Amino acid sequence: MGILDILGFGSKSENFKELIAKGAVIIDVRTTGEFQSGHIKGSKNMPLDQISSKVSEIKKWNKPIIVCCKSGMRSSQASSILKSNGIEVVNGGGWESLGSKL
Template structure:
């Protein structure tokens, strides 16, 4: 895996497609208020500050996860936490950008 791929800069659309084909769950890690202001239909809202406490709940879904937020910064942090806990995850970046790739 090259450095650009590790940083998520290569073929994010391809990875997103692969994850959605596997039935991935979309988790939006923005605050509840931000989520209520607009989100991807069918996505789950688990704010970043609660993600670590929800690991067992996320594992019970038994599906890969695509995380998103407003710009991709919080979702990058969430992806790191989920990966450390053995969850198959990809950072989808900003929710509006992700929505256009679905």
């Protein structure tokens, strides 16, 4: 595992379509304003600064999580927070790029 894998930018062996088929929830961690200007259909908006306070709610969903943002930096941070709380999560990177993979 390289530094890029740790940061969530390594090889994307995860099949996003497969995760969605398993019921994965996409969480967009951009600000509400950014989310309103465009997002992946069906994704939930939870700005990065709210992720820690939403952990128990996310755990209750009992589903895999895909996080995204504008470039992948905030989603990497959100992924780390969720993983440290025992949530199955994949960093989807930038929302536009992720949308093209779905």
